[in-house]
Amino acid sequence: MPADRMPLLDVRDLCVSVPGNGGMIPLVENVSFCVNEAEIVGLVGESGSGKSVTAMALMGLIDSPGVQVRGSARFRGQELVGMPAKALRTLRGRDIAMIFQDPMTAFTPVYTIGWQIDEQIRAHERLTRRAARARTVQLLAEMGVPDPARTAQRYPHQLSGGLRQRAMIAMALSCRPTLLIADEPTTALDVTVQAQILDLLRGLRHSHGSSVLLITHDMGVVAQTCSRTLVLYSGRMAESGPTTTLFARPAHPYTAALLDSIPPLYGSRPHRLPAIAGVPPTPRERPAGCAFGPRCAYVHATCLPAPPALAPIGAGQLAACVLPAEGTPLPPRTIAQGMQP
Amino acid sequence: MIPALLRRLGQTLLVLFGVSVLVFAVFFATPGADPTARIAGRNASPQIMEKVRREYGFDRALPVQYATMMKKLFITRDLASYADRGELVVPQIEQAAPVTACLVCGAAFIWVSASIIMGTLAAAFRDTWVDRTLMLAGLVGISIPVFWLGQVTNLITQSRYHDTWLFSWVPGLGYVPFSEDPGGWFRALVIPWVVLAVMFIGIYSRVLRADLVALAGEDFMRTARAKGLSPTRVMLRHGLRTALVTFVSLFGLDFAQLVGGGALLTEVVFGLPGVGRLTYRALTNLDLPVIMATVMYSAIFVVVANAVVDMVYLLLDPRVRDAR
């Protein structure tokens, strides 16, 4: 494949497992996706579906004893899986940066915001303290932080959640990374701040040329932000494809159920996804067949023996469900539809 | 600032009053504690007993006796011991305090450095043999009674192996003032320092390791790693620095109680004439003025140390600073 068409991040069959129950428990199984230059890709799923584990595995940040990461994740052609710790460390923070769900706890409490951003800059570039601070202040300003020079001298607990998340994004962008992994960057924030932060992330493509892997459990956020979407369920891929296609013609009943649970555009937005009846299985008790089976309205005998393979539906869409192959695909979503056929 | 200082001063006075009344009351409630007989000497005639009683004011009401004692201790500073032929108490404390301070400061230096190194290493190499060995060593340190350890070291360095090259430098038991002979001062104190530090090294390194391991799961430690910092930097600048907040408050209290006389066993074993040994002797003689003076000294120290810890705490933790 020519270099200019090579995706920025190309993940193939990523598997993460941890020891337990006398064997290895798979947390994430065979996840594949890619992120192109200056693209925002959504990674969606309910709590516990393995979104964070996937992101952390890419960054080499899982440090539980005995963890196994298999498969391949090529970042600009470099293999991340199995990369020596030292080489990975120079990529981390410089080329791939990450922002986390909870800005309240993501900064070290005993240092000022500015100190912590300076630290990251100086870890990757030979700059004087003064030059680093100048860049920090400029970044904070770009992220819409009022009075950036003074804010840089404040401690994390002295800032509001929204400001802290802006500072977090400023820190993540401080070394001009080409890929930003944002793990539920807006979950802990209230609705107006949430919209501002999403705007900020959307703008990064143009202002910084960064691609974003946006992790969220909120289909509404995906619709507003991501060009392509990957739906995870219980550590396995349920469906992936262009966001517009997925929203118009979901091929997997789980995607359809997620879409049905998008809260109304007006009115208060619930903190977590409104319930699809039941809960996803934990990694330990994942069923042999389709993991969504126990909660699926269309479940039948062919779903049960083995997990359905991810199969192309058309136009870049993939789904791990037996329905399309059996000639009974879900109807397109012209009107809002419930779970019952 | 001023109101805070005044409040602290008020607290101090209240603590001193409470403690002194308690010591006083317990002393006079103890059967056989009547000091008259001991001052007058064995087989003293009733007349002499009566004279002593009047002279020392033991015939007055207890509150009056208490007030007199406090006045002599804090204002005229001429409180005399009931034993030792009426030696003045305040100078005794003034002589003993530097000895204790030297002993405790040296030990504190050793235990803080050693426990920071051990705790950090153990946390960095968590669940490996390094961790297990260090933490086992810490546990052993905690379980050895300081008195026993002191006796055994004495046995080895003073008599059994004193004549070998290894321990011939060890001076006899006792203290050498720094102003007289710095080298002798060091040689006299280095073994007591280590012996006193052993238990604290055990406690502190285990506490620090536990703190660091708990912190390792914190979000900000993950952020620090995601920034591309080296593991050493993550551990020291983010983990250890944050853990120091708890470490320091623990340290302040232990340090204060040791300087206030809590190093008693070490001082007795090594024959160091410090505050602890003074307290010990006063207790065995039931010598109220000295007991009272040492207890007051110790209480003042604990209160002062608490104030210092609070201040350091403010320096270390910006969250606490703002909560004020």
Ligand SMILES: Nc1ncnc2c1ncn2[C@@H]1O[C@H](COP(=O)(O)OP(=O)(O)OP(=O)(O)O)[C@@H](O)[C@H]1O
């Ligand atoms: N280090 C680990 N060891 C064992 N199990 C883990 C580990 N990390 C995560 N898990 C399990 O893996 C599953 C997926 O976790 P993950 O954090 O990726 O979920 P998530 O999709 O990010 O959910 P959320 O929306 O709550 O953040 C969960 O069941 C979790 O308990």
Ligand code: SF4
């Ligand atoms: S494979 Fe079967 S159980 Fe799984 S989502 Fe499709 S229809 Fe439902």
Ligand SMILES: [Mg+2]
């Ligand atoms: Mg998560």
